[in-house]
Amino acid sequence: MSAGDAxxxxxxxxxxxxxxxxxxxxxxxxxxxxxxxxxxxxAYRLYKSEAPDLVIMDLSMPGIGGIEAVRRIRQRDxxxxxxVFTMHQNAGFAVQAIRAGARGYVTxxxxxxTLVRAVMDVLAGRIAISxxxxxxxxxxxxxxxxxxxxxxxPREFEVLRLLLAERTTDEIAETLHVSPKTVAxxxxxxxxxxxxxxxxxxxxxxxxxGLLTQVDLGEA
Amino acid sequence: MSAGDAxxxxxxxxxxxxxxxxxxxxxxxxxxxxxxxxxxxxAYRLYKSEAPDLVIMDLSMPGIGGIEAVRRIRQRDxxxxxxVFTMHQNAGFAVQAIRAGARGYVTxxxxxxTLVRAVMDVLAGRIAISxxxxxxxxxxxxxxxxxxxxxxxPREFEVLRLLLAERTTDEIAETLHVSPKTVAxxxxxxxxxxxxxxxxxxxxxxxxxGLLTQVDLGEA
DNA sequence: CCAACGCCGGGAAAATTTCACGACGTTGCA
DNA sequence: TGCAACGTCGTGAAATTTTCCCGGCGTTGG
Numbered sequence: 001m002s003a004g005d006a007x008x009x010x011x012x013x014x015x016x017x018x019x020x021x022x023x024x025x026x027x028x029x030x031x032x033x034x035x036x037x038x039x040x041x042x043a044y045r046l047y048k049s050e051a052p053d054l055v056i057m058d059l060s061m062p063g064i065g066g067i068e069a070v071r072r073i074r075q076r077d078x079x080x081x082x083x084v085f086t087m088h089q090n091a092g093f094a095v096q097a098i099r100a101g102a103r104g105y106v107t108x109x110x111x112x113x114t115l116v117r118a119v120m121d122v123l124a125g126r127i128a129i130s131x132x133x134x135x136x137x138x139x140x141x142x143x144x145x146x147x148x149x150x151x152x153x154p155r156e157f158e159v160l161r162l163l164l165a166e167r168t169t170d171e172i173a174e175t176l177h178v179s180p181k182t183v184a185x186x187x188x189x190x191x192x193x194x195x196x197x198x199x200x201x202x203x204x205x206x207x208x209x210g211l212l213t214q215v216d217l218g219e220a
Numbered sequence: 221m222s223a224g225d226a227x228x229x230x231x232x233x234x235x236x237x238x239x240x241x242x243x244x245x246x247x248x249x250x251x252x253x254x255x256x257x258x259x260x261x262x263a264y265r266l267y268k269s270e271a272p273d274l275v276i277m278d279l280s281m282p283g284i285g286g287i288e289a290v291r292r293i294r295q296r297d298x299x300x301x302x303x304v305f306t307m308h309q310n311a312g313f314a315v316q317a318i319r320a321g322a323r324g325y326v327t328x329x330x331x332x333x334t335l336v337r338a339v340m341d342v343l344a345g346r347i348a349i350s351x352x353x354x355x356x357x358x359x360x361x362x363x364x365x366x367x368x369x370x371x372x373x374p375r376e377f378e379v380l381r382l383l384l385a386e387r388t389t390d391e392i393a394e395t396l397h398v399s400p401k402t403v404a405x406x407x408x409x410x411x412x413x414x415x416x417x418x419x420x421x422x423x424x425x426x427x428x429x430g431l432l433t434q435v436d437l438g439e440a
Numbered sequence: 441c442c443a444a445c446g447c448c449g450g451g452a453a454a455a456t457t458t459c460a461c462g463a464c465g466t467t468g469c470a
Numbered sequence: 471t472g473c474a475a476c477g478t479c480g481t482g483a484a485a486t487t488t489t490c491c492c493g494g495c496g497t498t499g500g
Contacts, residue, residue: 014307014328016335020240087234108234115236153477167417169456182479188458199419200383207427373446389487402448408489 005032006123009050011043011069012036012058012085021056021085024112025119040069047073047080054123057102059086059093067100068158068176074101083122085115091136092209094129100154104128151193159186164206225252226343229270231263231289232256232278232305241276241305244332245339260289267293267300274343277322279306279313287320294321303342305335314353324348371413379406384426 008025010018010033022033035050037043039061047055055073059066066084073080083104084097094105104122106115110130118128152160162172169187173180196202228245230253232238238256245251255270257263259281267275275293279286286304293300303324304317314325324342326335330350338348372380382392389407393400416422 014237014240015331016240016244016305016328017234017237018240019243019332020234020236020238023239023243024236085236108236111235112239155478163420167421178478179480181481184457185459185480186478188456192458197388200423203420203423375447398447399449401450404488405449405490406447412489 005030006054007032007034007050007052008119009034009043009046009052009055010036011038011040011055011061011066013038013061014058017058021115024115028116028119031119040065040072043069044072044076048076053081054119055080055082056085056119057082059084059088059097065158065161067096067154067161070097070100070102071154071158081122081125083118083128089132089136090211091133092211094133094136095150096152096154096157098127105133106130107132152190156186156190156193159183160190160202160206161211163187163190164203164211225250226274227252227254227270227272228339229254229263229266229272229275230256231258231260231275231281231286233258233281234278237278241335244335248336248339251339260286260292263289264292264296268296273301274339275300275302276305276339277302279304279308279317287316290317290320290322301342303338303348309352311353314349318347325353326350327352372410376406376410376413379403380410380422380426383407383410384423 008031010021012018012021015036015038018036018038022036025031025033034052035046037046043055043057046052057066057070061069066086070082070084073082080101082102083106084094084102085106085108086093087108089107089109097105104118104127106118106128107130109132114130118130121128159172159176162175166172166175169183170180173183176183191197191199191202194202194205196205228251230238230241232241235256235258238258242253242256245253254272255266257266263275263277277286277290281289286306290302290304293302300321302322303326304314304322305326305328306313307328309327309329317325324338324347326338326348327350329352334350338350341348379392379396382395387395389403390400393403396403411417411419411422414422414425416425
């Protein structure tokens with residue numbers, strides 16, 4: 001590994017999965033994994049201390065999610081290059097990730113070459129989207145449907161995700177380090193923007209749009 | 221790799237994740253990954269042709285899922301050793317997997333050592349469950365896993381169904397010819413009986429128990 | 441007969457949701 | 471450059487809902 005290698009921070013809550021990234025990436029000359037994080041908060045800390053050239057970020061993680069981590073890192077460093085690498089083959093997530101400041105979005109079903117190519121693209125300053133998501137985006141574009149991702153700001157989207165995943169307003173407030181009141185306000189605003197009157201409708205809408213998949217809630 | 225190595229079939233729809241398993245496993249002497257599959261059907265075909273000593277199986281995959289693949293393989297070969305390795309930190313999944321014939325259940329959040337130990341255990345004929353799932357199972361055992369249909373009276377169950385059907389309290393009150401107040405009281409009582417704190421949890425519980433299926437979501 | 445339970449709702453306290461509003465920083469554009 | 475628009479965070483107060491406690495009714499079953 002030469003001194004000119006591009007340095008990479010891996011973020012994923014599954015250690016064996018990180019092992020996979022690392023194995024694929026280190027076969028490439030010029031790339032070097034310098035740190036690994038298992039949640040959003042740790043990712044942010046390590047970004048500050050390591051200042052890597054690239055962050056490869058999973059989305060679904062405990063505590064603050066990937067979107068929020070992207071947002072925070074970009075808030076600190078406008079030039080940060082972040083490539084989202086996730087299982088969610090969902091245009092809404094891609095839109096949110098890019099809006100939050102990610103420079104690429106690749107699904108885990110992609111072959112390793114696609115990941116490597118995306119890494120190179122993002123390092124070179126280009127935006128990288130994997131073909132399946134390109135297709136998803138094209139479809140949703142054609143359908144002209146307004147999804148949750150379209151009307152919600154990144155922050156609202158993140159709160160929605162936590163509402164669907166965590167339990168109480170107070171817990172969410174704590175993980176986001178804001179007042180419970182703010183979360184309640186956002187919660188209300190989200191329902192308003194999405195045009196639903198109750199939390200039950202909210203969950204149903206989220207399900208329809210793939211924000212909450214059947215597997216997310218632990219099928220019996 | 222000696223002739224006496226234990227042969228392994230990896231099943232996961234994310235190629236980079238398979239790379240992770242492989243990397244971890246092949247550091248262990250005596251283990252050899254001989255095949256990889258990306259869905260349940262392929263796993264079954266490869267099991268027949270390769271007859272590996274062990275299958276490491278993900279659960280969430282396109283087409284026939286991991287549970288079904290486990291069932292089919294075990295149906296064909298009663299002695300098949302299958303270790304489920306999944307992101308689902310959920311006792312219900314674990315129970316299903318073991319019932320289907322898996323000999324182990326390990327979550328992807330586990331450190332690599334846990335996976336390796338589980339592999340060795342299953343190869344040695346033991347059942348392997350990762351500690352977090354042990355804990356989940358213990359909890360659900362202690363809690364006595366209250367089923368919705370079980371603990372609710374017919375009336376309460378009916379109200380729950382209507383609540384999930386995207387109706388307001390007032391509408392439900394009208395269809396049932398009772399006061400909105402009664403519906404609100406029942407709504408509260410239902411949440412209490414099911415041990416959930418919010419409507420969002422209520423919907424998630426209902427989904428888990430099959431009270432509300434994806435197709436019921438209808439249109440906006 | 442009486443105890444237990446499901447069912448129905450009123451009243452009041454407690455909690456949440458909603459609305460109006462302001463502060464602050466950033467973005468975008470003329 | 472300056473300024474308008476927007477996102478984010480939070481407060482306070484009103485409106486609404488949720489929750490708790492209560493009693494009444496009918497049915498069931500010992």
